[in-house]
Amino acid sequence: MQGLESLGERKIIQIIQQQLEVMPGLPLGFGDDVSALKLEGDKLLILKTDMLVDKTDVPPGMSLWQAARKAVVMNISDLAAKGAKPIALLVALGIPRGFTEKDIKQIAKGLNSGAREYNTFVLGGDTNEASDLIISCAVLGTCHPKMLIKRKGTRPGDILAVTGNFGKTAAGLKILLENIHVPQELKETLLESILMPKARLREGLALASSQVVTASIDSSDGLAWSLHELSKASHVGFLIEKLPLATEAAKFAKAHGLNPTELCLYGGEEYELVLTIKPQFWNKALSAIKNVGGRLIPIGKAIKENIVKLKTEKGSIPIEFKGWEHFKTTLKEIQE
Amino acid sequence: MQGLESLGERKIIQIIQQQLEVMPGLPLGFGDDVSALKLEGDKLLILKTDMLVDKTDVPPGMSLWQAARKAVVMNISDLAAKGAKPIALLVALGIPRGFTEKDIKQIAKGLNSGAREYNTFVLGGDTNEASDLIISCAVLGTCHPKMLIKRKGTRPGDILAVTGNFGKTAAGLKILLENIHVPQELKETLLESILMPKARLREGLALASSQVVTASIDSSDGLAWSLHELSKASHVGFLIEKLPLATEAAKFAKAHGLNPTELCLYGGEEYELVLTIKPQFWNKALSAIKNVGGRLIPIGKAIKENIVKLKTEKGSIPIEFKGWEHFKTTLKEIQE
Structure with missing residues (x-):
C-alpha cells in the first residue's frame, strides 16, 4: 500500500473527490479554486477553506502573527482569483501544548489584521490541541454570477x-532556510515577499467587474503550476514570451549562481493572479486594474497546442508541470 | 509564562476574542454556538467551524470512516441547536504521512456519509500533511431570522x-479505553453511542419552526457544561428534578461500581439538545418534536438563583461547571 508521500496532494484530492456525491446545480465545477452556491438573492455565495500547517507553510523566521495573517491571505487569494468579495472568516485552530498566552495573542492579532486588511472580519472559530500549529480558515464571500471568473474559459x-512579478518568494525562502548573506535592502524586499504575502483582491474584483477575463487562478503553487492548471482546465496551451521575473530575484540569482527561470517558474507562494484576456479587451482590463493601483503584465498567449512552453533565444522549451505540493515536499525536508 | 494546559480552551477562546474586531450588526453574539450573518434575501446565513483532532476526539476503536462522519456531526449539531438548516460543508484535512490510499478513501466516505445523512453535501476542501489526523469542517446553513434559537433567552x-438520555457515551468511552467486559447487547448500544453520534437536526428544525424555545445549546461538552453555559448566557439557574439517565448507562454503572450521576452529567460527546421552553408552550413543543419522531424529556426548570443544582432525596446539591475541555484533558491522558 502506498504511503502519502508517494501519492502527493493532487492524487489525494482525486481519491477524495471520487468518494463524494456532488451537489446538483453547482455554478462552479468541483475542481475550481473555490466553491459557489446559489441561494436567495442575486448573488452567488462563494466558499473556500485552506489550512495552514506550520511544518509545510511556515518557514523559519516567520512570526506567529505573520503565519496567522498568511493563513487569511491564502484564503482571500482564491476569492480574489474568482472575482469574489470576502465577507466573513471562520478560523479553526490546532495549537501545540507548549504555546503560551502571548503566542495565542499573536495568532489572534495576525488573524484580525489579515481579515481587516481585506475588509472582512473573523466571525467565529474553534480551538483545539494539536501537535502542529494548524490555522484552518474558511471564508465566505459573494459574487455576481456574471462576474465570477472560472478556472476554465481560455481560448487560443x-x-x-499576471498581476505582479515572480521569483522573490523563492529567493526569500532560500535566505530564510539557508541563512544566506544578502545586502540589506535586497534582503528586506525578498523577505517581505515571503513573510507578508498580499492577496490581489482589489485586482481580482476590478477585473471581475470589467467582465473581460476568460479564466483565472492564483499562483500560490508557483507560476508553472498555475499555467498547467489553466491549460488543463481549458484544453489549451501557453507560449510564454517574456518571463515576469522580478528584478530583485534576478539580482539574487546572479549573485548566488542560481537559475532565474527556476526561481520565477517554480517558486510558489506568490499569490499573484494568473489570467487570460481576449486581445480586444486588453485595454479595458488594463484600465480596470490601473484604476485600483494594480499592475497587469502580459507574459504570453494561449495556444491551441496542449503544451506550456517558454520562448527563448534558442527556440521554445517546455515548462514542467511542477511546483509546491504537500506530501511530496515539506519545508522540513528542504531544511534537512 | 503559562502553557496551554493550565489555560484551558475557554480561556484561550477569551484571549482570542479580545484581539478580534467584531463585525457590526451581527444577528448573534460572538459567544454563541454558531455565527450568523444577514446578506440578501429573507434568511440568515449560519456559519460554524469545528475541528476534529484524532488525539482528543477519536477514541481507540473508532474507525477512520466513523471519525470523519463524527467531524461532520459535530458541526451539524451546533446548527441543530440553533434551528438552522445545513446547506453545504467545506473540509480541510491534515493527514499524517503514514496514511494510505485506503485510509483516505475511508475518510472521504465518512465525510460523504455524514453529509448525506443530514441532507447536505461536501462542496470543497483542502488537504495538507500534519502530524495528527485533523478534520476541520466548516458548515454553511440558513435560518429564518424569527426561528433562530439563541443560547441566551431563558427566563425563570x-x-x-433534553432530546435524549445521557450517560451512554461516557460508558462507551470507558469500554473502549479500558477494554471492559460487558454483555454483548449492552456493549453494542454503549459503543454505538460513542462511535456513531447523531446530531438532533430534525428535532432542532422542528423546535425552531414551533418558535417556542427560549434558548438552546448542544451537549457535546456534557450535560453539566451545557447547563452552566445556558445559565451563564441568561443569568438564570437550573434545578434538575430528574436526571435523564439512560437505562443502559444505569446498568453499566451498577455492574462496574460507577456513579451514574457522574456518567450522566459529566460524560460529554452526547450531541443532544439542551433547551428551555415557556411552560404554556410545552405541548406545542412536544407535538413538534413528536411529529419528526423525536423525544423531548423535561428534566427540571429555570430558576432565578444563579446556580445549577440537582434535586436529590437529601436536598439539592450543586452541579459542577466541568466537562470535556481541550488542553486540560486529552484522550491520551485518560489512556495513560
Whole structure:
C-alpha cells in the first residue's frame, strides 16, 4: 500500500473527490479554486477553506502573527482569483501544548489584521490541541454570477497576464532556510515577499467587474503550476514570451549562481493572479486594474497546442508541470 | 509564562476574542454556538467551524470512516441547536504521512456519509500533511431570522428539556479505553453511542419552526457544561428534578461500581439538545418534536438563583461547571 508521500496532494484530492456525491446545480465545477452556491438573492455565495500547517507553510523566521495573517491571505487569494468579495472568516485552530498566552495573542492579532486588511472580519472559530500549529480558515464571500471568473474559459489567442512579478518568494525562502548573506535592502524586499504575502483582491474584483477575463487562478503553487492548471482546465496551451521575473530575484540569482527561470517558474507562494484576456479587451482590463493601483503584465498567449512552453533565444522549451505540493515536499525536508 | 494546559480552551477562546474586531450588526453574539450573518434575501446565513483532532476526539476503536462522519456531526449539531438548516460543508484535512490510499478513501466516505445523512453535501476542501489526523469542517446553513434559537433567552420558570438520555457515551468511552467486559447487547448500544453520534437536526428544525424555545445549546461538552453555559448566557439557574439517565448507562454503572450521576452529567460527546421552553408552550413543543419522531424529556426548570443544582432525596446539591475541555484533558491522558 502506498504511503502519502508517494501519492502527493493532487492524487489525494482525486481519491477524495471520487468518494463524494456532488451537489446538483453547482455554478462552479468541483475542481475550481473555490466553491459557489446559489441561494436567495442575486448573488452567488462563494466558499473556500485552506489550512495552514506550520511544518509545510511556515518557514523559519516567520512570526506567529505573520503565519496567522498568511493563513487569511491564502484564503482571500482564491476569492480574489474568482472575482469574489470576502465577507466573513471562520478560523479553526490546532495549537501545540507548549504555546503560551502571548503566542495565542499573536495568532489572534495576525488573524484580525489579515481579515481587516481585506475588509472582512473573523466571525467565529474553534480551538483545539494539536501537535502542529494548524490555522484552518474558511471564508465566505459573494459574487455576481456574471462576474465570477472560472478556472476554465481560455481560448487560443487570449492574452496571458499576471498581476505582479515572480521569483522573490523563492529567493526569500532560500535566505530564510539557508541563512544566506544578502545586502540589506535586497534582503528586506525578498523577505517581505515571503513573510507578508498580499492577496490581489482589489485586482481580482476590478477585473471581475470589467467582465473581460476568460479564466483565472492564483499562483500560490508557483507560476508553472498555475499555467498547467489553466491549460488543463481549458484544453489549451501557453507560449510564454517574456518571463515576469522580478528584478530583485534576478539580482539574487546572479549573485548566488542560481537559475532565474527556476526561481520565477517554480517558486510558489506568490499569490499573484494568473489570467487570460481576449486581445480586444486588453485595454479595458488594463484600465480596470490601473484604476485600483494594480499592475497587469502580459507574459504570453494561449495556444491551441496542449503544451506550456517558454520562448527563448534558442527556440521554445517546455515548462514542467511542477511546483509546491504537500506530501511530496515539506519545508522540513528542504531544511534537512 | 503559562502553557496551554493550565489555560484551558475557554480561556484561550477569551484571549482570542479580545484581539478580534467584531463585525457590526451581527444577528448573534460572538459567544454563541454558531455565527450568523444577514446578506440578501429573507434568511440568515449560519456559519460554524469545528475541528476534529484524532488525539482528543477519536477514541481507540473508532474507525477512520466513523471519525470523519463524527467531524461532520459535530458541526451539524451546533446548527441543530440553533434551528438552522445545513446547506453545504467545506473540509480541510491534515493527514499524517503514514496514511494510505485506503485510509483516505475511508475518510472521504465518512465525510460523504455524514453529509448525506443530514441532507447536505461536501462542496470543497483542502488537504495538507500534519502530524495528527485533523478534520476541520466548516458548515454553511440558513435560518429564518424569527426561528433562530439563541443560547441566551431563558427566563425563570421555563421548562428545561433534553432530546435524549445521557450517560451512554461516557460508558462507551470507558469500554473502549479500558477494554471492559460487558454483555454483548449492552456493549453494542454503549459503543454505538460513542462511535456513531447523531446530531438532533430534525428535532432542532422542528423546535425552531414551533418558535417556542427560549434558548438552546448542544451537549457535546456534557450535560453539566451545557447547563452552566445556558445559565451563564441568561443569568438564570437550573434545578434538575430528574436526571435523564439512560437505562443502559444505569446498568453499566451498577455492574462496574460507577456513579451514574457522574456518567450522566459529566460524560460529554452526547450531541443532544439542551433547551428551555415557556411552560404554556410545552405541548406545542412536544407535538413538534413528536411529529419528526423525536423525544423531548423535561428534566427540571429555570430558576432565578444563579446556580445549577440537582434535586436529590437529601436536598439539592450543586452541579459542577466541568466537562470535556481541550488542553486540560486529552484522550491520551485518560489512556495513560
